[in-house]
């Protein structure tokens with residue numbers, strides 16, 4: 024299959040009739056929305072209001088980056104972006120701190136189209152505290168966002184930091200995502216009502232599906248998605264990575280300044296974006312409790328990749344090897360590689376009937392699988408195929424074992440791409456061929472993954488459980504636990 028065929032297959036695959044009908048209706052709505060954005064006069068103060076607020080981790084555990092978007096910005100009127108925050112005063116009127124600057128403002132293309140993106144770094148946060156915060160500007164605090172809150176992680180030195188929860192899914196846009204969003208929102212709200220600690224959300228690429236809509240409303244769809252997500256994104260760190268749908272608008276007419284993963288790299292602030300050797304969101308790593316997450320770009324920057332015309336700064340494979348090699352397994356016994364496209368998926372087009380990776384999976388396998396095994400990565404967590412599939416521990420189609428997952432040598436691969444999107448679910452699987460590495464497939468509903476870690480100080484055993492839930496009925500569909508001895 025040529026590159027073009029692969030992309031076409033991907034974006035045209037499996038749109039349901041229902042989605043098509045909804046699409047027509049939504050297009051009308053979007054056009055109205057897009058128009059109302061461009062009709063705003065430049066000086067309307069609501070254009071300055073911080074919206075689309077979201078949070079991200081950096082590589083330093085007591086920091087959080089707050090990101091927000093505005094339609095317009097005027098430094099003379101507003102001054103610099105500023106975050107007011109406090110763990111004592113939920114009104115932010117009495118006792119609070121402020122943080123300014125960070126990365127002052129990033130802007131690309133035509134302002135009237137792309138708006139402005141701001142990222143402010145909060146540092147020296149106290150661990151295990153509920154912080155209230157608000158996005159505003161140094162010269163005009165009347166222009167501000169709502170007040171939101173987040174809970175900082177527990178002290179990495181404390182035993183509590185072994186207890187972590189990560190919600191994850193890939194491939195989520197505006198359509199077919201209602202139930203996943205509701206479940207995630209409820210999960211976060213329960214988290215804040217309980218004594219649970221350490222929670223964040225991982226979106227495994229393909230964010231908003233703005234590229235499936237007419238090019239002129241590309242940014243409007245992005246904003247539509249981000250606005251829907253304000254029931255989730257301002258309350259927990261929301262980590263993202265590049266999927267094929269982040270490449271840019273696909274349908275004419277569009278602005279060419281939006282091509283090349285621009286929206287992903289401006290709207291979000293992942294850990295290496297502030298690193299002068301990289302300066303983008305395409306790949307990065309960070310520690311979280313007993314896990315090192317290593318996020319890769321399955322889209323760019325390796326031999327035979329899918330978008331060779333977009334080359335980001337840095338050598339991804341060299342960075343990946345260095346990063347994996349220096350992980351301290353005493354401190355973070357678990358290593359999870361996150362990405363977008365799978366190596367192992369038994370959906371049509373990803374493996375042949377013997378379970379040998381095929382089609383799109385071939386370059387991903389060739390670039391990454393040996394490194395995963397060499398450095399004992401525990402899990403490779405991806406999306407792209409709109410369904411759930413878990414493998415047994417596997418390397419080059421060799422299954423290590425089918426139960427008793429203690430001190431494994433090979434990684435388990437999890438495809439978790441049923442976040443809900445306009446293209447619907449993937450139904451074309453090869454069940455009947457009984458591929459020997461495939462442990463569980465589910466494609467009857469959208470859904471989300473919950474990953475939990477813990478440590479038993481008596482037995483000195485670390486444990487990691489990944490569970491997949493269907494969104495509509497919120498049923499547990501599959502769960503796998505892997506364990507390992509403390510070093």
Ligand SMILES: *[C@@H]1O[C@H](CO)[C@@H](O)[C@H](O)[C@H]1NC(C)=O
Nearest residue numbers: 088124125126142143144297
């Ligand atoms: C990026 O790095 C600069 C220089 O260290 C720092 O001042 C700024 O706060 C950082 N911004 C973010 C959002 O991390």
Ligand SMILES: *[C@@H]1O[C@H](CO)[C@@H](O)[C@H](O)[C@H]1NC(C)=O
Nearest residue numbers: 100101161162163164165166
């Ligand atoms: C902010 O609002 C207050 C109260 O309405 C007003 O007195 C003040 O002038 C406003 N400040 C700016 C910079 O607009």
Ligand SMILES: *[C@@H]1O[C@H](CO)[C@@H](O)[C@H](O)[C@H]1NC(C)=O
Nearest residue numbers: 209210211212213214215216
């Ligand atoms: C959490 O608590 C709030 C306030 O007490 C309540 O309104 C909300 O329903 C609770 N959420 C859940 C999921 O229990």
Ligand SMILES: *[C@@H]1O[C@H](CO)[C@@H](O)[C@H](O)[C@H]1NC(C)=O
Nearest residue numbers: 377378379420421422459460
């Ligand atoms: C699984 O299938 C592959 C491909 O047919 C084969 O090479 C392998 O030996 C099989 N069994 C195991 C346990 O991996």
Ligand SMILES: [Fe+2]
Nearest residue numbers: 229266267407
């Ligand atoms: Fe994808």
